[in-house]
Amino acid sequence: xxxxxxxxxxxxxxxxxxxxxxxxxxxxxxxxxxxxxxxxxxxxxxxxxxxxxxxxxxxxxxxxxxxxxxxxxxxxxxxxxxxxxxxxxxxxxxxxxxxx
Amino acid sequence: xxxxxxxxxxxxxxxxxxxxxxxxxxxxxxxxxxxxxxxxxxxxxxxxxxxxxxxxxxxxxxxxxxxxxxxxxxxxxxxxxxxxxxxxxxxxxxxxxxxxxxxxxxxxxxxxxxxxxxxxxxxxxxxxxxxxxxxxxxxxxxxxxxxxxxxxxxxxxxxxxxxxxxxxxxxx
Amino acid sequence: xxxxxxxxxxxxxxxxxxxxxxxxxxxxxxxxxxxxxxxxxxxxxxxxxxxxxxxxxxxxxxxxxxxxxxxxxxxxxxxxxxxxxxxxxxxxxxxxxxxxxxxxxxxxxxxxxxxxxxxxxxxxxxxxxxxxxxxxxxxxxxxxxxxxxxxxxxxxxxxxxxxxxxxxxxxxxxxxxxxxxxxxxxxxxxxxxxxxxxxxxxxxxxxxxxxxxxxxxxxxxxxxxxxxxxxxxxxxxxxxxxxxxxxxxxxxxxxxxxxxxxxxxxxxxxxxxxxxxxxxxxxxxxxxxxxxxxxxxxxxxxxxxxxxxxxxxxxxxxxxxxxxxxxxxxxxxxxxxxxxxxxxxxxxxxxxxxxxxxxxxxxxxxxxxxxxxxxxxxxxxxxxxxxxxxxxxxxxxxxxxxxxxxxxxxxxxxxxxxxxxxxxxxxxxxxxxxxxxxxxxxxxxxxxxxxxxxxxxxxxxxxxxxxxxxxxxxxxxxxxxxxxxxxxxxxxxxxxxxxxxxxxxxxxxxxxxxxxxxxxxxxxxxxxxxxxxxxxxxxxxxxxxxxxxxxxxxxxxxxxxxxxxxxxxxxxxxxxxxxxxxxxxxxxxxxxxxxxxxxxxxxxxxxxxxxxxxxxxxxxxxxxxxxxxxxxxxxxxxxxxxxxx
Numbered sequence: 007x008x009x010x011x012x013x014x015x016x017x018x019x020x021x022x023x024x025x026x027x028x029x030x031x032x033x034x035x036x037x038x039x040x041x042x043x044x045x046x047x048x049x050x051x052x053x054x055x056x057x058x059x060x061x062x063x064x065x066x067x068x069x070x071x072x073x074x075x076x077x078x079x080x081x082x083x084x085x086x087x088x089x090x091x092x093x094x095x096x097x098x099x100x101x102x103x104x105x106x
Numbered sequence: 107x108x109x110x111x112x113x114x115x116x117x118x119x120x121x122x123x124x125x126x127x128x129x130x131x132x133x134x135x136x137x138x139x140x141x142x143x144x145x146x147x148x149x150x151x152x153x154x155x156x157x158x159x160x161x162x163x164x165x166x167x168x169x170x171x172x173x174x175x176x177x178x179x180x181x182x183x184x185x186x187x188x189x190x191x192x193x194x195x196x197x198x199x200x201x202x203x204x205x206x207x208x209x210x211x212x213x214x215x216x217x218x219x220x221x222x223x224x225x226x227x228x229x230x231x232x233x234x235x236x237x238x239x240x241x242x243x244x245x246x247x248x249x250x251x252x253x254x255x256x257x258x259x260x261x262x263x264x265x266x267x268x269x270x271x272x273x274x275x276x277x278x
Numbered sequence: 279x280x281x282x283x284x285x286x287x288x289x290x291x292x293x294x295x296x297x298x299x300x301x302x303x304x305x306x307x308x309x310x311x312x313x314x315x316x317x318x319x320x321x322x323x324x325x326x327x328x329x330x331x332x333x334x335x336x337x338x339x340x341x342x343x344x345x346x347x348x349x350x351x352x353x354x355x356x357x358x359x360x361x362x363x364x365x366x367x368x369x370x371x372x373x374x375x376x377x378x379x380x381x382x383x384x385x386x387x388x389x390x391x392x393x394x395x396x397x398x399x400x401x402x403x404x405x406x407x408x409x410x411x412x413x414x415x416x417x418x419x420x421x422x423x424x425x426x427x428x429x430x431x432x433x434x435x436x437x438x439x440x441x442x443x444x445x446x447x448x449x450x451x452x453x454x455x456x457x458x459x460x461x462x463x464x465x466x467x468x469x470x471x472x473x474x475x476x477x478x479x480x481x482x483x484x485x486x487x488x489x490x491x492x493x494x495x496x497x498x499x500x501x502x503x504x505x506x507x508x509x510x511x512x513x514x515x516x517x518x519x520x521x522x523x524x525x526x527x528x529x530x531x532x533x534x535x536x537x538x539x540x541x542x543x544x545x546x547x548x549x550x551x552x553x554x555x556x557x558x559x560x561x562x563x564x565x566x567x568x569x570x571x572x573x574x575x576x577x578x579x580x581x582x583x584x585x586x587x588x589x590x591x592x593x594x595x596x597x598x599x600x601x602x603x604x605x606x607x608x609x610x611x612x613x614x615x616x617x618x619x620x621x622x623x624x625x626x627x628x629x630x631x632x633x634x635x636x637x638x639x640x641x642x643x644x645x646x647x648x649x650x651x652x653x654x655x656x657x658x659x660x661x662x663x664x665x666x667x668x669x670x671x672x673x674x675x676x677x678x679x680x681x682x683x684x685x686x687x688x689x690x691x692x693x694x695x696x697x698x699x700x701x702x703x704x705x706x707x708x709x710x711x712x713x714x715x716x717x718x719x720x721x722x723x724x725x726x727x728x729x730x731x732x733x734x735x736x737x738x739x740x741x742x743x744x745x746x747x748x749x750x751x752x753x754x755x756x757x758x759x760x761x762x763x764x765x766x767x768x769x770x771x772x773x774x775x776x777x778x779x780x781x782x783x784x785x786x787x788x789x790x791x792x793x794x795x796x797x798x799x800x801x802x803x804x805x806x807x808x809x810x811x812x813x814x815x816x817x818x819x820x821x822x823x824x825x826x827x828x829x830x831x832x833x834x835x836x837x838x839x840x841x842x843x844x845x846x847x848x849x850x851x852x853x854x855x856x857x858x859x860x861x862x863x864x865x866x867x868x869x870x871x872x873x874x875x876x877x878x879x880x881x882x883x884x885x886x887x888x889x890x891x892x893x894x895x896x897x898x899x900x901x902x903x904x905x906x907x908x909x910x911x912x913x914x915x916x917x918x919x920x921x922x923x
Contacts, residue, residue: 008112013149016116018211020123020142026204027127028901035132035178037897039139042170043123046146049162057153062241065158066250069242072165073257077264079170083177084271090181091274098897105895199902203909210912 013054020047034086034098038079045075112152119145132178136171143167157239279330280347282323283368283419286376289319290412294405301401310391313404317387317411321380328373336776343776345370348421348485355424359480367421367484371777374616374770375418375548378623382540383411385744386627390532392740393634403443403530410436414541418548422483423472426549430468430513433542434461440537441529453525460522464512471505478502484552489780491555503556503563507570510546515597516574516604521844523597527589531634534589539596539630540623547603547619551612551777558610558782568608568689572697572704575601577841579707583714584827584838588633588644591715595670596626598704602685605697610781611688613774617759618685620770621677624755625669628748632663635737635745636719640730646715651724655734658742660720665749667716671709672805677756683801684759684768690797702804709808717816 020043027040049068056064089101122145125138143166150159246254293316301309335344346369355362366372387407394403413436417429435458442454472482478494479487491499510516515523526538537543550557550567557563575598582594599622606615637644639656653660669678682705689698724731736742759770815823827834836842 008109008152012112012116013153015212016119016149018208019120021211022204022208023120023123023127025207025905026200029200029898029905031127032898033132035174035181036127036129036135039126039135039174042139042166043126043142046143046166049158050146050149053150053153053155053158056155062245063249065155065238065242066245066253068155068158069161069246070250070253070257072161074260076165076170077260079173080264080268081271083173084268087177087181087272101897102895105893199906203905206913207905207909210909210916213916 010054010058014051017047017051017054020044020050032097032099034089034101035083037098038082038086042075042079045071108152112149115145115148115152119149133175136174136178139174140167140171143171155238157242280327280368281349283327283347283349283366284351285323286320286327286380287366287412287415287419289316289323290408290415292316293408294412297401297405297408301405304401306395306400307391309401309404310387313408314384314387314391316408317380318384320411320415321377321384324373324376324380327368328377331368331370331373343369343779345776360476362422362424362482364425365421365483366419368419369777370774371548371551371616372418374620374774375544376415378544378620379411379414379418379541382623382627382748383407383536385747386532386536386540386631389535389631389634389741389744390530392738393532393638394530399443403440406436406439406443407533407536410440410537410542414545417545421485422481423475423487424482426552427468427472430509430545431465433537433545434458434465434513437461437526437537437542440533441526443529443533447528450528453522453528457522457526460519461512464509464519467505467507467512468509471502471509474498474502474505488553488555491553491559494559496559496561499556500560500563503553503560504566506549506553506556507563507567510549510604511570512546513549514543514546514600514604516546516570516601517577520574520578520597521847524590524593524840527587527593531589531630531637534593535627535630535634538593539626543596543600544603544619544623547600547607547615550604550607551616554607554612554778554781557607564608564610566608567604568692568694568697571601571604571606571608572700573601574598575605575704576700576707579704579711580837581840582711583707584834586645586647588636588646588649588715588719589630591646591711592626592629592633595629595708595711596622598708599626599670602682602701602704605689605694605701606685609685609689609692609694609697611685611692612778612781613768613771614681614684614688614759616774617770618681620758621669621681621752621755624748625666625676625678625752628662628745628752629666629670631741631745631748632659632666635659635741638737638741639734640726641733643727643730646719648725648727649719650722650726651720652734653720656720656736658736659745662742662745662749663716663720665752667712669752670712671808672705672801673709674802675753675756677752677754680756680759683798686801687794687797690793702801705801706804706808709805710812713809713812714816717812721817722820 024040024042024044024047027043028037031037031040049071052064052068052071056062056068093100095101119142122138122142126135126142129135129138143162147159147162147167150156150162293313296312297304297309304312331345337344346367348365348367350363350365352364353361354364387404390403390407394400397403410433413429413432415429417426417433420426420429438454438458441457442451444450445454475487476482478498479490481487508519512519523538523543527534529538557567578594578598578601582591582598585591585594599618603615603618603622606612606618633644635656636649636652636659639652639659640649643649665676669676672679672682686698686701686705689701726734757769759768815826839845
């Protein structure tokens with residue numbers, strides 16, 4: 007029987023990996039994927055606690071998170087597509103128009 | 107038994123995560139992400155959250171990743187960059203902060219996890235089959251009715267937004 | 279009836295509001311009518327109140343003033359222990375002032391209606407004239423120092439506004455400023471005096487302060503009295519603050535008549551009369567009053583001797599006559615001073631109106647040596663001017679004679695011999711310059727500019743009637759104060775007696791009739807000397823005046839230039855202040871304050887400049903920044919929990 011702390015550790019590791027991906031990758035799409043990974047890690051934590059506290063609210067929360075994540079992916083990818091059409095690049099470091 | 111499954115799934119998930127962030131090709135990153143999601147779905151099953159697991163597979167693995175792959179293929183960005191370009195300060199920041207972050211989280215979480223060891227019996231009991239779908243459904247339509255409705259609004263907005271943003275402008 | 283005295287304030291207030299806000303769209307006649315009716319209504323109410331007062335007994339059973347009433351209007355200030363009520367004090371002194379003010383004002387408003395006929399800003403003039411009357415009434419009717427101060431400042435303001443009526447003319451605007459600023463110096467003294475009164479007595483109401491004047495230290499009393507007198511000197515144009523009055527002649531002539539002859543300048547005299555207990559509580563204050571009064575009277579008369587401008591002569595004459603009033607106050611003959619205030623109001627206003635009539639006829643010419651022979655062309659003006667001059671000189675049976683002699687008598691009896699001598703000499707000088715004015719302007723050969731001579735005409739009845747009324751008052755007004763030796767009783771003295779009953783200066787009994795007659799004869803002699811001298815120089819030996827001037831040109835120049843007092847003030851006071859102002863404007867305002875404020879604003883600009891570089895536009899930098907933040911927070915909490923901080 008797996009102690010809950012193991013799940014939490016796993017979640018932490020996945021979250022860190024996702025954060026690293028966000029920081030270290032230049033491709034906008036890969037950054038997005040890393041963000042999804044972070045969200046998933048959080049979902050795992052929520053499910054773990056839902057079971058730990060014998061409360062179904064955690065799982066409901068996860069469902070809502072998934073809904074929002076899906077919406078966010080749709081919009082975000084649309085933005086990337088639109089930007090790509092103008093600038094022919096998905097390189098985040100080159101998307102620096104909003105600077106001083 | 108559970109422990110074995112857990113470790114298999116956990117290791118594969120971590121490996122897939124590494125793959126996501128370390129791959130040069132965006133398509134391969136997407137595929138590794140798919141593997142990651144499926145592992146997580148398995149882990150949810152271990153938690154007796156069947157509905158959530160299924161939804162994970164359908165939505166994340168089935169829709170989100172597919173969407174990602176579509177866009178990657180559409181834009182032709184699979185070879186977006188030569189290698190992960192790290193500016194010098196990113197290197198340093200990453201090396202310092204990353205582990206620090208991880209340690210921090212672990213430090214915070216472990217006492218929580220281990221401190222609750224006496225509640226293991228409860229944990230065991232949760233393994234008994236429950237009607238997950240019914241529970242979630244009941245909760246969604248009573249206590250969480252408003253968030254539920256709002257979530258649908260969010261999705262609607264997202265649909266419209268995506269259509270508007272990605273539309274080809276008619277020039278001239 | 280007495281309680282309706284507040285109506286006296288209401289009518290001018292209504293006049294002000296109507297003319298101020300609606301005046302631009304009203305017919306000229308209507309504007310003038312509203313203003314005149316407002317003041318006229320006040321006068322009528324004042325008369326009714328006066329007669330009601332006469333119906334009351336002069337003394338109450340307790341020995342107090344039976345004709346005194348306090349009419350509360352509202353509570354004005356309540357701040358801790360500082361409480362000021364806006365109330366009116368109605369007694370013999372205030373009703374006398376009210377009657378003079380409203381009566382003369384009504385006549386002058388009517389005169390103005392014709393005099394100012396061609397002016398552009400008709401409603402502005404009448405608004406301010408009504409406002410002036412309102413403020414003056416507040417001044418004399420207030421029952422505490424603060425309400426009086428409101429009126430005090432208000433009349434100063436109206437004076438400034440009206441002197442500078444033709445503000446596009448630089449000399450007029452300057453004169454208005456000069457009047458206001460010099461007045462301010464006096465007002466400063468007055469304000470300090472009020473503060474000192476509050477600090478000493480704990481209250482500002484007359485009925486609290488004045489009866490208790492004897493209970494304070496003489497030094498404090500002196501300080502208070504002298505500070506108040508500084509205010510009076512400013513308002514009533516005494517040394518050293520008289521310099522604004524001659525310049526104030528830049529204003530329209532009815533304004534000069536009303537404000538700078540009959541009413542505003544008498545506010546100082548009224549104030550001293552009201553606060554006589556404070557002055558008496560001080561060993562030296564009254565001395566100051568009488569000496570400043572007589573010196574002012576004398577020097578102003580000397581300056582009037584050589585002036586060529588019709589109105590300036592009258593202005594210096596006013597300063598001189600005000601000095602007389604203060605002589606009366608200083609000698610303890612308060613009723614005599616108030617008596618002279620009343621008669622002076624009549625004949626000086628009359629003289630100014632004659633000046634206005636002449637100016638109107640001669641298209642604004644004021645140099646009397648450019649006039650001459652007007653006697654035939656403007657008979658009515660001549661007649662009224664003659665009455666005014668006779669009254670001013672103190673010719674017997676006219677008003678000025680009775681009042682001036684009562685003052686000189688009071689001075690002599692009070693033991694102030696030198697002031698009495700100087701006062702008598704000044705009477706001679708007064709007669710001289712008054713008749714000089716008359717002879718030069720109205721007798722002899724016309725020396726008019728040819729163009730003007732063709733248009734010389736007598737003034738319209740609207741102007742002549744007020745002049746005639748004032749002339750009648752100048753003749754008959756004296757009979758309210760007959761000399762004591764005649765044994766017929768002095769009406770004004772008796773009327774005002776309850777006010778000044780607490781004074782230490784009791785007029786001598788009528789047994790000393792011989793002394794009175796002798797003094798009377800001496801002052802008549804002085805008047806005769808002045809008359810004869812003026813006749814000799816300006817009628818019989820025309821040109822004698824010019825020769826006398828040449829032989830003592832240096833003396834003439836000094837006096838003609840007003841002893842260079844204005845120039846002295848400019849050098850000693852005005853210029854240093856200007857330099858100080860310039861210095862502060864540059865060194866403090868520009869360099870210090872502006873730089874500090876601008877610099878402070880620039881600081882934000884610089885901060886913005888620096889901080890904007892954070893917006894690199896790179897998402898990853900932003901993400902890194904967020905990450906650093908999260909880690910920092912997390913570390914902080916961990917460290918805290920570990921070390922139990």
